[in-house]
Amino acid sequence: MAVMDVGRAAKRARRSSRVSADLYDFSTFPTEEVTGGDSTLPPFRDGVRYFLASHARVTFPSSTLFSSLMTWQILLRPGYSMDGSDLSSRIVSLDVVEEDVTRSSRSVYCDHCRVVGWSSHPVCRKKYHFIIRSGGDSKSLNIGLQKACSGCGNTQNLSEGSNCKWCSLALDVEDWIYSQLEDNTHLLHGVIHSNGFAHLLSVNGREGGSGFLTGRDIMDFWDRLCSSLAVRKSSVMDVSRKYGMDYRLLHGMTNGCSWYNEWGYEFKSGSYALTREAYQSAVNTLSAIPLSEFLFQGRRPRTQLHSTIAFYQSLSCSELVTVRDLFSFLLQLIRENRAKPASKPLDVLCAWTRSDVERVQLAMVKILKATGGNQASWVSRWALKRSICKTASPQLINYCLKHFGGMLVDDESRVVCFRCNPISNDFEYR
Known part of the structure; x- marks a missing residue:
């Protein structure tokens, strides 16, 4: 009796720990602790x-009706979003489908192997679909649940048979199941x-239904999943518009x-x-186009493009020469604007002291004096910023x-004058 009691207690303990282990953190799963x-x-x-x-529960076992499919589910918690809002009440459902x-x-x-160039690989008996459906709720993938009959409109559980029990019409079960797998609205679908x-x-x-x-959160998750499962190579076809x-x-x-290169994906073919050489050459050519070709020249009429480029050149501490720099x-x-907090504390009036401001302004005054001497000349805003950018x-x-x-x-015997240059569209001081 004692041995049986210990066995039952151990079994309950394993079951309770299994339930608590289902809710892993989406931002870190799977970790080294999870993979061993x-x-x-x-x-x-x-x-x-x-x-x-170790980490999934069976949601639809293999049966005589669906001998080629078996599904599991892993529930994850997203934690906190980038804006700091609590997402602990949300659940991300990862469905895993084993296909024979x-x-x-x-x-x-x-x-997909044929398109990538892996047609020479031997045919594998099984492949696994990793799916996060649009909506991110805790429901499992709609495989083996209910389907509406196209004849009478009634719904029945697919485990009850492949024919409608009301009108005896044959249900197109397999095509319907594979349409669930081929749905391109999934937040994540990897095979x-x-x-x-x-x-x-x-x-x-988020723009695709999440x-x-x-998208970066999902790619980070897929990258960790591939690393923990020892995936040899992964392909992606970038068809986004x-x-x-x-x-x-x-x-x-x-x-x-x-964008995919941040996770190790390299350009293979287009x-x-x-x-790859033609793609890289095109990228380098576009990136190296000098901005001088777009700037105001001679007596040609000034356009909004000229003003926009000149404006951002005046804001930058470093010189913007090429399209890549701009x-x-x-x-x-x-990125800096998005990283700023939504609201500042009320007890903070300024991020710098008065001495910091006076020190920088005195440095700019010295530059103006050294530039023009007795006959002061105009100094552009960008030139001033470049001169003191290290201070x-x-x-x-x-x-x-x-x-x-x-x-x-x-x-107080002299005053700093400023104007907006109509040609360069930049502020100037003297």
Whole structure:
């Protein structure tokens, strides 16, 4: 009796710990503690079995009706968002579908492997779908649950048979199940063959239907998942049309590579037989275009483009020479603006002391005096910023320049004048 009691108690303890282990942190799962912390990982076909047995629960077991499919589910908590809001009440559901291609009526060959160039690989019997559905709720994937009959409209559980129990019409079950897998609205859909080669099929962030997960959050999760499961290679086909072609070129011009390169993806091939060398050459050519070709020249009429480029050149502490310099500076301003807190504490009036402001303004006065001598000449805002950029932070310099015009110097016998140059569209001081 004592032995049986110990066994029952141990069984209950394992079950309770299993339930509590289901809610991992989405931002860190899977970690080394989850995967075992071994430096040498087993091959994917063995690692995925251990992964599912340790952290997932079966939601739809294999049956005679669906002998080719078996599903698991892992529930994750997103934690906190970038703006600091609490997301502890939200749940992210990761559905894992094991597909046995030898028991399916569909082709055993993978179209994605053919496109990537992996057609020479032996056909794998099993492949695993990792899916986070749009909405991020805690419901499992709608496989093996209920389907509406196209004849009478009644719904029935698919485990009750492949024919409608009301009108005896044959339900197109298999096509309906695979339509669930081929849905491109999933927040994440990745397929990994049992040989360790993977395809990232879908990534949709907030603009793709996610309520709180960004595209970067999803990519970080997929990257950790591939690393912990010892995925050998992963492919992705970038078919996004977000904001048009001009927007898609931004990341390439500023960083010299695509957005996916941040997670180790390298350009392999493009449409119309575009090679890696041709792609890199195009990116380098666009990035190295000098801004002087767009600036105001001669007697030609000044455009808004000229004014915009000159304005951001005046804001930058470093010289903006090429298109890459300009867009890198713009993206830096956007990131800094997003990183600012929504509201400042009321007891903080200024980030700098009066002595800091006076020190920077006196340095600018010395530059104006040294530039023109007795006959002072105009000095542009950008030239002043470049001269003192190492003496203070860019924010402090901008603050001092904002209040520099009209400042009294030399015992209030002289005043700092400023104007806006109509040609360069930049402020000038003397």
